[in-house]
Amino acid sequence: MSGSNAAPMAPISRETRPSIVGGDEPESPYPIQLRGSVTKGFGRGARELGIPTANLPDSSLPPLNDLHLTGIFYGFARVHSSPSTSKSVSGYMASAPERSQDEPSTTLSPETISSLPSRTAPYPPAADAEPPAAEPKTLSAEDSRVWPMVMSVGWNPYYKNEKITAEVHILHPFAHNFYGHDMSVLVTGYIRPELDYVSKEALIEDINTDARVALNSLARPAYAALASDPFLAPSSK
Ligand code: RBF
Numbered sequence: 001m002s003g004s005n006a007a008p009m010a011p012i013s014r015e016t017r018p019s020i021v022g023g024d025e026p027e028s029p030y031p032i033q034l035r036g037s038v039t040k041g042f043g044r045g046a047r048e049l050g051i052p053t054a055n056l057p058d059s060s061l062p063p064l065n066d067l068h069l070t071g072i073f074y075g076f077a078r079v080h081s082s083p084s085t086s087k088s089v090s091g092y093m094a095s096a097p098e099r100s101q102d103e104p105s106t107t108l109s110p111e112t113i114s115s116l117p118s119r120t121a122p123y124p125p126a127a128d129a130e131p132p133a134a135e136p137k138t139l140s141a142e143d144s145r146v147w148p149m150v151m152s153v154g155w156n157p158y159y160k161n162e163k164i165t166a167e168v169h170i171l172h173p174f175a176h177n178f179y180g181h182d183m184s185v186l187v188t189g190y191i192r193p194e195l196d197y198v199s200k201e202a203l204i205e206d207i208n209t210d211a212r213v214a215l216n217s218l219a220r221p222a223y224a225a226l227a228s229d230p231f232l233a234p235s236s237k
């Protein structure tokens with residue numbers, strides 16, 4: 001992935017943004033499969049913006065690096081119910097995990113997708129508000145379902161980061177934080193490049209628009225069907 005920290009400044013008025021992106025069906029190279037153990041980021045998303053993000057480790061990023069495209073993407077994600085068993089990050093998996101027998105397959109209809117709220121914050125509880133559990137935490141059935149997501153890939157020009165990150169904002173209000181859990185992410189399309197902003201409020205507003213655009217875009221049947229893609233099936237771990 002190449003680029004610089006010089007992102008264009010967002011126009012003052014963003015009222016002209018389209019409410020849906022891409023064609024009626026995902027086109028190559030989408031969908032792109034990412035998988036990794038959720039890492040702790042700056043904690044800035046939840047604390048400062050009210051928009052928590054689950055960060056993917058560097059080892060999960062090769063399929064994105066191949067794209068040579070930074071910016072905001074959309075698709076589906078599942079946080080797997082049990083914490084990652086491996087100490088090292090699991091990274092990108094080329095093949096889908098086995099579907100376990102006892103977990104029901106969850107489907108998301110176009111109607112359900114388009115009626116999901118685009119605002120989910122505040123969630124999950126701040127990590128320091130939840131002391132590390134003695135036993136590994138298992139997520140609830142709701143928290144470990146497939147949900148729509150928006151993902152920011154790049155340098156966060158507004159915050160002038162030095163290192164590229166991939167942060168996933170899942171459109172579901174989680175009951176618990178899920179650091180250390182495996183997350184499968186199916187990227188179905190691109191929304192926009194990263195921009196710099198005159199204010200934090202302007203950035204938040206554009207992220208909320210991204211969420212609305214993602215839900216509208218995912219409600220198209222060919223995209224909604226990907227919520228049941230085997231790659232997103234519950235992990236056998
Ligand atoms: N940061 C930016 O500096 N510019 C952006 O255009 C931008 N867009 C984002 C879009 C989405 C959907 C999300 C989840 C984050 C975005 N961010 C952007 C990153 C934001 O600054 C970051 O999540 C917080 O700084 C927490 O690390």
Ligand code: MG
Nearest residue numbers: 041045053054
């Ligand atoms: Mg984060």
